[in-house]
Amino acid sequence: MTFSYFPGCTLKTKAKELDRYARISAEALGFTLEEIPDWQCCGGVYPMAKNEIASKLSSVRALASAKQKGQALVTLCSACHNVIKQVNNDMKTDSNIVLKANNYLKLDEPYQGETEVLHYLEVLRDKIGFDNLKAAVKNPFTGKKIAAYYGCLLLRPGKVMQMDNPENPKILEDFIRAIGAEPVLYSQRNECCGGYMTLEDKPTAQNRSKAVMDNAEEYGAEMVITACPLCMYNLTKNSGSNIPVVYFTEILAQALGLE
Amino acid sequence: MRRIGVFVCHCGTNIASTVDVKAVAETLGKEPAVVFSTDYPYMCSEAGQNIIKEAIKEYKLEGVVVCSCSPRMHEATFRKTVQAAGLNPYLLEVANIREQCSWIHKDKAEATAKAIVLGRAAIAKVQLNAPLIAGESPVVKRALVIGGGIAGIQTALDIADAGYEVDIVEKQPTIGGKMTQIDKTFPTLDCSSCILTPKMVDCAQNEKITIYSYSEVEAVTGFVGNFSVKIRRKARYVDETKCTGCGVCTEKCPVKNVPNEYNLGMNNRHAAYIPFAQAIPNVAVIDAAHCNKFKTGKCGLCEKLCSAGAINYNQQDTIVEEKYGAIVVATGYNPISVDKYDEFAYSQSKDVVTSLEFERILKADGPTEGHLQRMSDGKQPKTIVFVQCVGSRDTSGCGKEYCSKICCMYTAKHAMYCREKYPDTDVYVFYIDVRTPGKNYDEFYRRAVEQYGVHYIKGMVGKVSPKADGTLHVQASDLISNEQLHISADMVVLAAAIEPDKSARPLATMLTASMDTNDFFTEAHAKLRPVESPTAGVFLSGVCQGPKDIPETVAQAGAAASKVIGLLAKDKLSCNPCVAHSNETMCNGCSTCANVCPYGAITYEDKDFSRRKDGSMIRRVATVNEAVCQGCGACTVACPSGAMDLKGFSTGQIMAEVDAICK
DSSP: OEEEEEOOSGGGTTTHHHHHHHHHHHHHHTOEEEEOTTOOOOOSSOOOOTTOOGGGHHHHHHHHHHHHHTOOEEEOSHHHHHHHHHHHHHHHHOHHHHHHHHHHHOOSSOOOSOSOEEEHHHIIIIIIOHHHHHHHOSSOOTTOEEEEOOTTTTTOSHHHHOSSOTTSOOHHHHHHHHTTOEEEOOGGGGSOOOTTHHHHOHHHHHHHHHHHHHHHHHTTOSEEEESOHHHHHHHHHTSOOOSOEEEHHHHHHHHTTOO | OOOEEEEEEOTTTTTTTTSOHHHHHHHHHTSTTEEEEEEESOTTSHHHHHHHHHHHHHTTOSEEEEEESOHHHHHHHHHHHHHHTTSOGGGEEEEEOIIIIITTOOOHHHHHHHHHHHHHHHHHHHTTOOOOOOOEEEOOSEEEEEOOSHHHHHHHHHHHHTTOEEEEEOSSSSSOGGGGTOSEETTTTEEHHHHHHHHHHHHHHOTTEEEETTEEEEEEEEETTEEEEEEEEOOOSBOTTTOOOOOHHHHHOSOOOEEOGGGTTSSEEOSEEOSSTTOSSOOOEEOTTTOHHHHHSOOOHHHHHOTTOOBOTTOOOEEEEEEESEEEEOOOEEEOOGGGOGGGOTTTOTTEEEHHHHHHHHSTTSTTTTOOOOTTTOOOOSEEEEEEEESSSOOSSSSOSSOOSSHHHHHHHHHHHHHHHOTTOEEEEEESOOOOOSTTHHHHHHHHHHTSOOEEEESOEEEEEEOTTSOEEEEEEETTTTEEEEEEESEEEEEEOEEEOTTHHHHHHHHTOOBOTTSOBOOSBTTTBTTBOSSTTEEEOGGGGSOOOHHHHHHHHHHHHHHHHHHHTOSEEEOOSOOEEEOTTTOOOOOHHHHHOTTOOEEEEEEEOOOTTTOOOEEEEEEEOTTTOOOOOHHHHHOTTSOEEETTSOHHHHHHHHHHHHO
């Protein structure tokens, strides 16, 4: 099983572990991530303005590249996944954006949203299967109480992302069970970490990430996992909590006996 | 060629502002068969109808075309008109130049051209119309009410009061419905049980009413005046005729951990149970899914203890077959599941409850015996947050787009109750809009705000976070002061949207009654026929037709009853003569038509087509039972040899219309 893979800027700089563990775990589980050649920034934030087109083009280029190879496109960073999936939805449903994007890009063949966009977690759930993952685990985290932190971008908007119920998700909890640990359910798991607010209004970001970590701690979490580099930053730098926060790919690699 | 008259209606400006009616009348007047053509502002008015009658006499018309609104609206009116002038009513055709022309077009020239084409098609068809005579069918003087909540109860009582037999089919072990679970009723705050249970007793004692509790409608055939219904009486493993409702079996049954439906699962019941003290019929039920005797074969305690000898583990479901003249649907509603709204943490905390659960907490026969308590620890809540519109007026796709209509009033009732009984309680209500139209309703809500000091806040709760110490951290927006609120609450109450009962959709299919996209039954006319289904003989009572509160439900239930009484008072109904018939010389007896007929109107018989010299020739041919046929036309399309045809809509007539349009 080979997928086109879009790592994104942060996975080449601050979040190298998220990327590295994902690749070695993929090989161990029998699928390959083929990095798209010459990929560019996903756009960073999905533009809400209807007439904003330029910042969507790099996502379309990545999507078209996967289409050329006839592969699904796998992402890992929550923000990249959110932008690429939403842009792909535009390319499926908004004829005006389709026309403009194709006019700009002048691709050999016009792109109209044909590529399937998958988050790495969806590959684990839908292509590998959590049961098979469980069978592949060599070092199960038996008894470990792990809290899943979704943040906002991974699941929302629910109609477009189609990953899980945004208000009552379970994909990460099922992942935690698959690696032998015990998921901690706490209500802040799908709330905002503070996001980019940390740049202009630090106290707000601190409040938000503290609320998340405190709530996880209250319910007995020994570890918090996330898929998002920005969440990782806020939860470790802004929350004041001492509970370890790790990328889900890191404990995946550990569970598979790769570290 | 028949002598045709054409009458073009302006419908005020409804048609005339988009269609040049004079031009239509003039152009159609030049059609070969048309001997008279005119236009008039309101053809359906008495003066308009008189124009038609006089023209029929003066010009010896043999066919009439009225270009006006949809035939659904006024075909019956104009049929009566032509009949009054001595013409067969089926020699009338209506060309719909309003709904299918003026209302949907803007360009006058185009609309006028289309109206002329539609008129030509009607003229071509009426040339081929055969004079039809409606037959008669008898009316079975008995009504069926499906659903035994307040809607069904009121309808049944009113029909019985007029002297007709009524059967109530209720799927639960007792009649009474949602109203049995409610504590007090707005806006007068009378006790729900006190006003409902006498009506339940009336139903049980009325000799005209038969209650089939713990029963469901399984199949419906027939038509208005003569429905045939199969009712499945589920085995309750207790002989209804012997059980005295003494309650010994329900007390001694050793299985005590079955979630109690009456309290919405907030406490448990036994496997042998009577739903509540005032149940009608007051007869126990054994829940086979949980009973030890059924699961392991060991127990049988209730059988030993029952002094009436009513317990019967071998009881089977039985089917009752009964004939009815009219059917009333009163299937009611349920609150939606709030699973999709987990931002309110319903699945995470026992102290986040729905409004109906809160109602059970307040009611004396509920899980807390009427004491306001948290379900988690039994403590009295000091701060309560009510969230309105949970799933109502929701365009996100998770909930319902409609307003559930009852929530604003019951939330005001709950909020006031808390402040009245427990004045040290802090009560918040979050709302999108407060909608309290109705007699004494707005006054009721104002009382909550002004006299009882309930904090009404325009805005929505975004998140409820249960804390490890049991408090509920509520984060909300106050849209008027434009700020974020953080409230530490002890209890959160969700006003869940209401939706039609799940049994409604399959029932609608059985009745061939139409529904809207939300599974509410559609009325025959939204304003003028609000309690009748478009399917003749099927009537609507209560929330199955749309959200409504108790006073409205009772009013509609009475209205439905009066329509049923009007129908049952007739001895005979005239049938629709536009039914299928088979041309025996073309029929090859293949059974295709019988297989597609949804009404079972087609049978086969062996007929002798022998001519004297040829010897014997007996062939199997289709025959249509005209009293059963509803004229849907399915058989005419299915018939491979073209033997089936529909009177009033024959293949020849339809093709003549198509030819006229394509000319």
